[in-house]
Amino acid sequence: MTVRVAVCQLAPVLGDPGGNLDRALRAVAAAADRGARIVVLPELVTSGYVFADEAEARRAAQPADGPAVTALARAARDRGLVVCFGFPELDEEGRLRNSAVLADPGGVRAIYRKVHLWDREKEIFLAGDEPPPVVETELGRIGLVICYDLEFPEWLRVAALRGAQLVCAPVNWPAEPRPPGERPIEMVRVQASASVNRMFLAIADRTGTERGVEWVSGSLIVGPHGFPLAMADPAKGEQILVADCDLATADDKRISPRNDVLADRRPRLYGEVAGA
Amino acid sequence: MTVRVAVCQLAPVLGDPGGNLDRALRAVAAAADRGARIVVLPELVTSGYVFADEAEARRAAQPADGPAVTALARAARDRGLVVCFGFPELDEEGRLRNSAVLADPGGVRAIYRKVHLWDREKEIFLAGDEPPPVVETELGRIGLVICYDLEFPEWLRVAALRGAQLVCAPVNWPAEPRPPGERPIEMVRVQASASVNRMFLAIADRTGTERGVEWVSGSLIVGPHGFPLAMADPAKGEQILVADCDLATADDKRISPRNDVLADRRPRLYGEVAGA
Numbered sequence: 382m383t384v385r386v387a388v389c390q391l392a393p394v395l396g397d398p399g400g401n402l403d404r405a406l407r408a409v410a411a412a413a414d415r416g417a418r419i420v421v422l423p424e425l426v427t428s429g430y431v432f433a434d435e436a437e438a439r440r441a442a443q444p445a446d447g448p449a450v451t452a453l454a455r456a457a458r459d460r461g462l463v464v465c466f467g468f469p470e471l472d473e474e475g476r477l478r479n480s481a482v483l484a485d486p487g488g489v490r491a492i493y494r495k496v497h498l499w500d501r502e503k504e505i506f507l508a509g510d511e512p513p514p515v516v517e518t519e520l521g522r523i524g525l526v527i528c529y530d531l532e533f534p535e536w537l538r539v540a541a542l543r544g545a546q547l548v549c550a551p552v553n554w555p556a557e558p559r560p561p562g563e564r565p566i567e568m569v570r571v572q573a574s575a576s577v578n579r580m581f582l583a584i585a586d587r588t589g590t591e592r593g594v595e596w597v598s599g600s601l602i603v604g605p606h607g608f609p610l611a612m613a614d615p616a617k618g619e620q621i622l623v624a625d626c627d628l629a630t631a632d633d634k635r636i637s638p639r640n641d642v643l644a645d646r647r648p649r650l651y652g653e654v655a656g657a
Numbered sequence: 658m659t660v661r662v663a664v665c666q667l668a669p670v671l672g673d674p675g676g677n678l679d680r681a682l683r684a685v686a687a688a689a690d691r692g693a694r695i696v697v698l699p700e701l702v703t704s705g706y707v708f709a710d711e712a713e714a715r716r717a718a719q720p721a722d723g724p725a726v727t728a729l730a731r732a733a734r735d736r737g738l739v740v741c742f743g744f745p746e747l748d749e750e751g752r753l754r755n756s757a758v759l760a761d762p763g764g765v766r767a768i769y770r771k772v773h774l775w776d777r778e779k780e781i782f783l784a785g786d787e788p789p790p791v792v793e794t795e796l797g798r799i800g801l802v803i804c805y806d807l808e809f810p811e812w813l814r815v816a817a818l819r820g821a822q823l824v825c826a827p828v829n830w831p832a833e834p835r836p837p838g839e840r841p842i843e844m845v846r847v848q849a850s851a852s853v854n855r856m857f858l859a860i861a862d863r864t865g866t867e868r869g870v871e872w873v874s875g876s877l878i879v880g881p882h883g884f885p886l887a888m889a890d891p892a893k894g895e896q897i898l899v900a901d902c903d904l905a906t907a908d909d910k911r912i913s914p915r916n917d918v919l920a921d922r923r924p925r926l927y928g929e930v931a932g933a
Contacts, residue, residue: 497921500913512926532853532918534810535927542929559884566852566883573849576842577808607842608835637776642808645773648932650788651811653818655931656924 383625384520386547386581387417390600390613390620392589395429398441402427402449405466406456412621413460418520422453422466423587424528424551425479431592435477438505442471445482445492454484461486463518465525465585467551470494472507479506481527481551483516490516495527496536515543521628524548531570531584534577535654541578541643546631548580553587554597565597568612576607579642580631588618605631659901660796662823662857663693666876666889666896668865671705674717678703678725681742682732688897689736694796697861698729698742700804700827701755707868711753714781718747721758721768730760737762739794741801741861743827746770748783755782757803757827759792766792771803772812791819797904800824807846807860810853811930817854817919822907824856829863830873841873844888852883855918856907864894881907 389408393401405426412420424430427449428441443449449468457464463485470480470492479495479502494509495502513536515524524545530536531550540548554567568584575582581604588598600613602624610624634641665684669677681702688696700706703725704717719725725744733740739761746756746768755771755778770785771778789812791800800821806812807826816824830843844860851858857880864874876889878900886900910917 570849573846639776651931655927
């Protein structure tokens with residue numbers, strides 16, 4: 382059984398929360414109209430990313446029961462979807478978090494607080510301390526990480542070990558120079574993580590220039606073999622990509638008559654990775 | 658200070674140990690003639706790979722002080738090189754190992770026994786239980802893994818945490834189908850591992866058809882940014898690739914004013930990766 386997965390590459394605008402929420406809701410509706418049942422939006426899609434300072438981020442932040450999360454969770458319920466997206470969260474103790482939500486028709490199923498913070502995020506957000514959630518949904522077991530988390534193969538491994546068939550990642554990938562003809566290294570890392578864990582990954586990047594920052598605009602969906610099933614068109618900015626994924630195939634970790642990417646691990650030899 | 662690294666993509670022949678050793682020694686000499694100081698040869702380069710059974714592997718195996726290792730270590734000494742290569746090892750207790758050697762002018766500095774065994778290797782070889790060696794050489798700190806080990810990001814991380822600036826990997830990559838225009842996923846995984854650890858990787862693959870098995874013939878050298886510095890020409894079989902690498906740059910793990918790929922790790926949250 383396949384399920385259609387959509388990643389929505391959007392260009393949120395700093396200081397325009399209403400416009401950002403409208404844009405996100407329109408993208409979810411458009412993806413659903415194209416038959417998608419799982420929809421991923423970028424990191425901090427309700428706010429934009431390049432905050433001038435903590436105060437600006439705080440003005441953009443909402444609690445997990447605030448209007449942005451409520452509206453997107455309602456869209457998930459109304460359209461029978463799984464929706465993953467990022468937002469700046471004001472937590473129970475008034476601290477800022479770079480968070481992502483997984484919502485399905487049952488409501489908000491997980492709020493994940495980014496564990497690996499990028500650059501100036503360290504001055505704005507408090508890092509999370511919890512593992513990536515893996516949520517049992519009607520459509521499959523779906524994990525959730527955010528952007529720079531993807532650069533830590535340990536984190537994707539934890540999601541795989543917890544049974545994720547698909548990991549969704551809202552991201553904002555700042556563009557870096559690369560050699561001609563080379564795929565952005567962010568996309569290469571996603572391919573590798575899909576491959577070594579034999580699972581799907583769905584990455585929603587942002588696009589547009591924001592306060593001088595250019596973005597990779599590299600949204601993609603990758604299958605368990607590590608090859609892209611859908612990739613953003615570099616000639617377009619905002620766009621929605623879809624791929625039909627048989628998520629149950631990610632439960633089969635065999636790659637030869639005698640090999641299995643998880644069973645072949647030698648965890649007792651990996652103590653140093655966990656600081657032992 | 659840069660050092661020239663060479664990977665030699667060769668086609669060893671089953672049942673011809675003398676020819677294989679000659680081929681390996683000629684490749685080392687040719688790489689040295691081109692100015693290389695670090696030379697990597699394929700996995701099981703002294704024997705070939707597709708053994709019919711354990712008995713055939715046993716006939717091809719040698720102890721670590723046998724003629725093949727001795728001759729290649731002598732070449733390293735005579736030419737002032739670091740040489741890494743794979744061979745079927747008969748260990749002290751008469752068991753077979755899929756091993757790799759790092760030799761430098763001081764002699765054999767490390768023998769590494771492959772920890773993650775591929776397919777029928779499980780019926781022939783006993784897996785190693787030791788971490789990847791990282792050897793302090795005159796040219797830099799060099800780590801050593803073998804082929805399928807590369808599919809376990811934990812293993813490359815261990816090498817990076819132990820200070821490897823360059824990881825050398827003798828491999829025999831059996832070819833698998835891939836979508837048109839896509840780079841072999843084995844190469845993609847190597848790029849990702851270089852990138853997330855900010856270190857160099859030098860991969861010597863084999864070439865030629867052996868008992869019906871085709872090989873990726875995908876030797877490559879990758880820099881700490883994850884982009885290839887040299888890649889095998891698919892139109893050629895045997896070939897030597899070189900790249901000039903400033904290995905000390907791999908000591909710098911910073912990737913933004915506030916990010917460092919190792920310091921940003923959250924090892925206390927990675928317990929599951931090590932079976933905790």
